[in-house]
Every structure is written in structure tokens, then in C-alpha cells.
Amino acid sequence: MIKNYSKAPLPFQGQKRRFVQIFKKYLEQFSEEKIFVDLFGGSGLLSHTAKQVHPNSKVIWNDFDNYSKRLANIQRTNKILHELRKVLKDYPKDKRIIGETREKVIEILSHVNKGFVDWITLSSSLMFSMNYGKTLEDFQKSTLYNCIRQSDYNAAGYLIGVEVVRKDYKEIYNIYKDYPNVVFIVDPPYLSTDSSSYNSDGYWKLKDYLEVLNVITNQNYFYFTSDKSQIVELCGWISSVSSVANPFVNAKRINVSTAVNYSSKYTDIMYYYKKD
Ligand SMILES: C[S@@+](CC[C@H](N)C(=O)[O-])C[C@H]1O[C@@H](n2cnc3c(N)ncnc32)[C@H](O)[C@@H]1O
Numbered sequence: 001m002i003k004n005y006s007k008a009p010l011p012f013q014g015q016k017r018r019f020v021q022i023f024k025k026y027l028e029q030f031s032e033e034k035i036f037v038d039l040f041g042g043s044g045l046l047s048h049t050a051k052q053v054h055p056n057s058k059v060i061w062n063d064f065d066n067y068s069k070r071l072a073n074i075q076r077t078n079k080i081l082h083e084l085r086k087v088l089k090d091y092p093k094d095k096r097i098i099g100e101t102r103e104k105v106i107e108i109l110s111h112v113n114k115g116f117v118d119w120i121t122l123s124s125s126l127m128f129s130m131n132y133g134k135t136l137e138d139f140q141k142s143t144l145y146n147c148i149r150q151s152d153y154n155a156a157g158y159l160i161g162v163e164v165v166r167k168d169y170k171e172i173y174n175i176y177k178d179y180p181n182v183v184f185i186v187d188p189p190y191l192s193t194d195s196s197s198y199n200s201d202g203y204w205k206l207k208d209y210l211e212v213l214n215v216i217t218n219q220n221y222f223y224f225t226s227d228k229s230q231i232v233e234l235c236g237w238i239s240s241v242s243s244v245a246n247p248f249v250n251a252k253r254i255n256v257s258t259a260v261n262y263s264s265k266y267t268d269i270m271y272y273y274k275k276d
Pocket residue numbers: 008012013014015016017039040041042043044045046062064065167168169170187188189190198199200
């Protein structure tokens with residue numbers, strides 16, 4: 001039986017786990033004949049979900065970050081975690097790793113550094129959330145904590161039947177833009193949030209976010225953003241002072257509120273639009 005994942009099998013910053021249920025509900029409004037194109041695929045969670053809801057539809061995942069490579073190396077990562085667990089067996093959970101134990105941890109990391117290492121997954125085992133190391137040197141320089149989880153990672157069946165591509169989103173959009181039955185899933189890196197764990201070299205600027213809006217013009221789409229990136233506000237303002245139409249004007253908006261801590265929260269937003 002194919003497993004239904006409600007979160008990505010390996011850690012991924014910005015994955016849309018809080019939208020999975022609501023996204024499913026709106027996906028059901030499209031028929032099987034549609035092609036779903038996940039332009040900013042990230043962890044593949046939205047592609048996975050689209051394939052669950054529409055197993056007979058074509059679903060295309062743009063694996064821009066090469067998350068596939070991390071999935072393909074899951075057993076290797078589990079082995080490294082197994083070694084680390086032995087060293088951290090009696091070490092208090094969430095405590096800073098110091099002294100001889102730290103030396104042993106670095107020794108394991110140095111040893112495995114000869115082949116592929118999923119540094120992002122290791123970061124969530126050895127660093128506090130939102131902190132990422134991408135190289136051995138990053139780990140050697142950082143304060144490490146014992147956040148190691150006790151169970152192995154498993155991604156069995158996660159992206160079965162999903163087509164994988166790896167290109168700039170504009171290239172993929174250009175291939176599919178004239179298909180009458182296409183639905184674009186658009187989840188770009190957020191404006192003013194940390195995207196240091198992504199592969200994209202360049203820093204995303206306002207112009208880049210505005211350009212993404214071209215892909216939702218006259219298309220079926222799901223578009224994800226947040227009130228932290230004031231794109232929606234900007235579009236509303238532009239349309240109020242000019243003849244430029246607001247791209248979200250006929251779309252349905254769904255908000256999901258997230259508390260960072262007791263005094264601060266933000267809202268994640270999904271826009272959904274289905275052409276008649
Ligand atoms: C917010 S994340 C997507 C998260 C994804 N929906 C999920 O649930 O895991 C944005 C993704 O866009 C990728 N990205 C950045 N520049 C891109 C580009 N030019 N074309 C396609 N993807 C790009 C980032 O590397 C990152 O994986």
C-alpha cells in the first residue's frame with residue numbers, strides 16, 4: 001500500500017505540511033485529466049499530495065534542490081545517525097555537545113565526508129531548528145546540540161509515479177503554459193525569509209517575486225505566500241492606483257496562522273484559482 005505522507009520524509013525548510021489537508025480538499029475540485037506542475041518543488045510534498053489525490057494524473061515535480069539525491073541516500077544517512085546515536089547514547093537530550101563527545105561526533109562526520117553527506121538532515125540532528133550547516137567545516141565551526149531523533153528515516157513509496165525535472169521554473173512553465181489542462185503549483189522562496197538551506201545561488205529580489213506572478217496569469221493555480229512577504233499587499237496597492245489587474249482578484253484565499261512563540265505569529269496564505 002502506498003503511504004500517505006503528511007510531511008516530507010527528510011527535513012526541508014519551507015515544506016507546506018500545514019497546507020496538506022486543505023490543499024487536498026481543493027485538489028479534489030480538479031479532474032484526473034489535469035496535469036499538475038509543481039514549479040518550486042522543494043521537498044516534493046505538494047507533488048506527493050497531488051499524486052495521492054489524483055493517482056492517474058501526470059504530476060511533475062521540479063526538484064530544483066536535488067532533494068532526490070537526499071532521498072536516494074537515506075540509508076547512508078541512517079547509518080551515520082546510527083553511529084552518532086552510539087556516541088550520544090548517554091548524552092542529555094537537547095544539551096550542547098562538548099568535550100570528548102564533540103570530538104567523537106566531529107570524527108564521525110570527518111570520516112563520512114568522503115562520500116555524499118546529507119548535511120541538512122544532520123543539521124536537524126545536531127543543530128537547533130533553522131540552523132543549517134552545508135559542509136563539514138560548518139559543523140566544525142558551529143555549536144552542536146544533541147537533537148538526534150531515535151528512529152530511522154524512511155521514504156518508501158514517497159514519489160512513486162511522479163515525474164522529476166530539474167530546471168529554472170520559467171523553463172518548465174514555458175513547456176506547459178499552453179496546455180489547456182495544466183494546473184500550476186507555485187511556491188517560490190518567500191521574500192524576506194531565510195532560504196540559506198536551498199540550492200539557489202542567487203538571492204531572490206522583489207523583481208524575481210513579481211516575475212513569478214506571470215505564471216499565474218490566466219492559468220489554473222495554487223500559489224503560496226505569507227504575510228511576511230508583502231507581495232499580496234503590493235499587488236492590491238498597484239491595482240488600486242493603476243490599470244494593472246490584481247492577479248489574485250478572483251482567487252480563493254486560505255489562511256493558516258502559525259505561532260512562532262507566544263508573542264509573535266504570522267499567516268501563511270494559499271491562493272487557489274480554477275478556470276471555468
Ligand atoms: C518554499 S520552497 C518550496 C517548498 C515546497 N513546496 C515543499 O512543500 O517542500 C521554494 C523552492 O524553490 C526553489 N527555487 C529557488 N529558485 C528557483 C528557480 N529559479 N526555479 C525553481 N525553483 C527554485 C528553492 O530552492 C526551494 O526549494
